Amino acid sequence: AKYGAVARGDADLYLRSPHPRTPDYREHLWDHAAGWLIVNEAGGMVTDVYGRALDWSQGRRLERNIGVLASNGYLHERLLHALIPLLPPQC
16 A cells, blocks of 8 residues: 555655664565555656665565665655665665
8 A cells, every 4th residue: 555655646755764673674575566566667666775676586585675765756866865874884
């Protein structure tokens, strides 16, 4: 439903940011694959919080990605520029 709201234009973004208590947590593939497709088909963008494309090739989790940022596409770069300085350095 969250991705659907972004795709439909009812929300500008959806953010799953890393939590300091669980820095090694990685998102489950099945929680984001369908939403990723819906947002992309609607003209939006979905990346991890560092702007990297989601890597579906690593099994059940998005092991090479940290968090998820979905947006209407127009705001994506501006959101990343605002978000990245608040995050720990990339691995």
